[in-house]
Amino acid sequence: SPWIDVTGGLELYSRKLDKAASHQLSETRRRIRRLTRETAAPRFEMNCRDPAIVDLLIKWKDDQCRRTGVASVFQLPWVEPLLKRLLEPADDLFRAMMSVVYFGDRIAAIHYGLRSGPVLHSMLPVYDPELARHSPGLMLYYELIDQGESLGLKRIDMGKGYAAYKTKLANGSCTIAEGAIDFRLGRAALWRGWLRTRDWLRSSPLRGPAHRVNQILSNIRNWLRRPS
Incomplete structure (x- = not known):
């Protein structure tokens, strides 16, 4: 499971890449400079509790699941109140932490994670699909790396799996x-x-075709479940 050591901020992190x-x-x-020219200056909110952002x-995330053919849990009735409740003020032993990157008043990316002491588990990263070519999700992670230590964080746990973005961001891993x-x-x-x-x-070599078949089947299931 890859992780990011955020001690020392972005300056120390960048030296070890x-x-x-x-x-x-x-x-x-x-890309940050280009998007700033096209829109407005970036702004980062490390610890957001706004229910509208949730x-x-x-x-x-629900739209992302539908686009990629992955089963979505985000329409289940308990998901939204749970995510909001976990953001309520609490100590750092266990709580949720939501961070947001803005360009002007426009939200570019959101990160929702679970914090336990100095460790933040990356749980729900998502970005505005209209800004995908600017990599707003990476912008958000770099802000977390840069400012995480100021809130007592030492590590961001990326979760199991070696997606390309995790591999390039991570500077450590555990089994x-x-x-x-x-x-x-x-059974x-x-x-x-x-x-x-x-x-x-x-x-x-069948991984690609199998994934495409799974996407097709998921789309069929979603279509059949639509209300008539």
């Missing part, structure tokens, strides 16, 4: 494991078979 990650940071800074985050115990032998055997098949598909 490899060539690809350093290029990404330089390119993101260039509503926008849910809308963007995690997952498993399940099921005393129903038949346990089916579960083991599914896990082996999933892992094989992810590492095989």
Whole structure:
């Protein structure tokens, strides 16, 4: 599971980057300057509790799930009140933290994470799809890196998986494991078979076609579930 050490802010972070990650940071800074010229100066809110921003985050994430064919949980009735409740003032032992990047009055990206002491778990990053070419999501992460230590953060946990953006942002990682115990032998055997098949598909040349088939099936399911 990749993570980002934010101690020392962006200055110290940038000194330890490899060539690809350093290029990404330089390119993101260039895009910030370009977007500033096209719109307005950027503004970063580290600890936002505005419920209207939560509503926008849910809308963007739900739209993102629909575009990519991923099952969305954001229409479930308990999701919105839970996300808002976790933002209520509490100590740093456990609470949610939402951060926002603006350009002028326009929201470019939102990050919703869960904080435990000095660690922030990156849970729901999302950005305005109309600004995708400017990489607003990366802009937000770099702001978190730069200002995180001022709020007592030492690490941003990116969560399991090695998506390209995680690999380029991360400067460390740890090993995690997952498993399940099921005393129903038949179901346990089916579960083991599914896990082996999933892992094989992810590492095989069929990964791309399988993902496209899954997207098609998800779109069909969503269409069938639409109210008539």
